[in-house]
Amino acid sequence: MGIEVRDLTRTFTVGRRARRRTVEAVRGISLSVAPGERVAFLGPNGAGKSTTIKILTGILHPTSGDATVLGIVPWEERRRLARRIGTLFGQRSLLWSELSPRQSYRMLAAVYGLDGASEARRVAELADLLEAGDLFDQPVRTLSLGQRMRCELAACLLHDPEVVFLDEPTIGLDLLAKQRFREMVVRLNEDQGTTVLLTSHDVADVEHVAERAIVVNHGAVIYDDAVAVMRRALLATKVVEVGLAAPVPVPDLPGVTVLDHSEQSLRLVVDTRVTPVRRVLDALLAGPAVVDVSVVDPPLEQVIAEIYERPAS
């Protein structure tokens, strides 16, 4: 039992009187996350990600559609579900700032109904798993952001949840801290089988953590596939950029999309499964106007940005 969502819809009425309008935050989202999967939930701001998460954690009712998390309908049994899931919202802290993490864990253990022995065992386990043992006894405000996030992660895992929702957890962390955090999440999933649903803007989170990526935009799912498949599509595309001395026409070849076209430069995306790069280059270099050439792999951002542009499947 993981997460099952079918045709989820959520509309809001916003504004007062004359300026009242309906906002469709979520339009018929369907998705499925198997137990033990690591899934990235992507989308630009306003895409409907946080609304979906709120529905899945039971904070919000959908306007229509079904969803179950661990076999429980979230908005019908919010507190019962809350015992079995963990949530980490990047901007909101689970920990008290003047106290040490361990002291906050004591409070959380009581909230989740863990007895003293279970709490001690679990804290030790998490200290090990997240390599954070030496951090647990310092006041939270003395920790760096990266250290704090590891302690926050431990906090949301204290009650051994089967599913964790991580919302932008790496925001504000430096590169090294991000890497470490990602490693922890993967380790957590592989070690304990915890299902992970990670909301993120950071493509590297997708690359290093997720096995599958679900992309939403304008309230609907526009891509849902394994990250490996995404990457393969990536390998099949190349970005060709040429510097020009004079304007040149775009080569009329299949599988070629224009990214940028000005008097001085031309950027193209080439689907190499349709047209080999060589043919595109031959077409461009035929004239004397080209002064510079580069052929690169598009960054994952590019791929995802392109996906954002797609209409709902």
Added chain:
Amino acid sequence: MSAVVATVPADSRWRDLRAMAAALRTSAGQAWAERGSLAVALLFYVVVVSALSGVWRAAATNGGGSIAGYSAIALTWYIATSEAAVMSVSQRLIEDTGRDVADGEVAIEMLRPTSVLGLRVAAELGRSLVRLTGIIPVGLVLAVVVAGAPPRPAALVLAVPSLLLAVTTNVTAQHAFAGTAFWIRHVGAAWFLYLKLVFVLGGMLLPLEVLPDGVAAVARLLPFQAMAYAPARLAAGHLEPWLLLGQVAWLAVAVLVARAVFRAGERRLQETGG
């Protein structure tokens, strides 16, 4: 640096004054734009004056018609005015100013060629005057409705410039107080103490005549009476124009002390690096 400050050329002083006038106008405009919070302040004023003057009126009625020489009507006008004088000024002034000093905000302002103190006082005055302008008509109506006509209209007229002096002295003195934040970190909490001194020894909650003789004598010598008692005494019907002279004197003292504190503070910033 102190030499430069001491011999400020005339045109630079003129520029300072113009900057202050501009600051006053701007902050007044802003305060007027935030009429919502002004309405809240007025509402509180009405509640406080109604309750407190009601208590004093009951006391006067019970005490044979007057307390310490004030009739029930006089007491109402007294409280309406003393509260107007104090409530026009932001309750958080010392706390906010002290925090700005401690956080280095003022240090940055000191990089500008104009007087930091002057600008801040002018800005705060702008806000306070807007509030006072709202409170005065409300206070007038309230006092008339709840108690009756002012005991001596001539004295009431004098109360208006007295209120202006009271507010200005209050704002300046609070800045002097807040300036200690150049040396002590937690001046914010001490604003409570300052306000309470104004409440009792300044004659906001009660006329100074109610205090025991020894305490009253001390209170008359302190600057706080210039911030509440003076205009209130006038409004209560006592034509005592020398109160205004006392206020002017205290205003001058406040200005001198505030300037000295800020100058010393600026020097300290330069020595310790802010």
Added chain:
Amino acid sequence: MRALLATARGALQEAGANRAALSWQMAVMVVNDVVWIVFWALFFDRVGELNGWDLQGLILLNAVLTTAGGITLGLLADARRIGALVVEGGLDPVLALPVPTLPHLLVRRVMPTNLGDLAFGVTLFAVAGDPTPGRTAVFVLVTLTATVLLTAFLVLIGSLAFFVGRSETGEIGFHAMLLLAAYPADLFGGGARLLLYTVIPAAFVTTVPVRLVNDFDLADAALLLTVSGVAALAALATFQRGLRRYTSGAVWTQA
């Protein structure tokens, strides 16, 4: 229950972590409260007794007010922030926990400054309130009802945010209530006195409690309990209703 106690304990520890700052903040509030006692001492020294009230009565009144206020604003500190939390999406982290929302919300934060009021009120009664066992028992009772009344008022005002958005008017109403509770209702004339027993029930926060401590009367006590009980139920019901509205998505937040 265990969760609630643990949360409250955590909140207290958090507030007390910085001893120096805590002492300073508490001391400041105590000075603030002392000034009012000084005022009343000066007042009654000049005025004598008034409508059955004297300095002793005002001392009791202040003891009840500061103790109840200290508990409401100090120990149940988030009660006054409910409106803001609703509008800013600050309820969501609480909703994500397997706890009943309102109780957890109330105990999870302690405001150090107002603990000074609490300390002052209790000390004042102990020192100057003639704390016989009987009077002490009544003092505890009426302070609790006053706390319930104040907290209920705050919860009710805050819950309006579920329906009409953030309510500054409500917050003003609360401050007005505190202000008016600082005066014995008996000192005012008919119309005002009625107001203090109905629209802004400040009389039930201090005037009636003091009367009970000095002269316990079963009927008055029953009335006080009823008023506080009704207020508590109304507050709970409004909050629950509002929360249902919130989770059904009828409330648009900034989150």
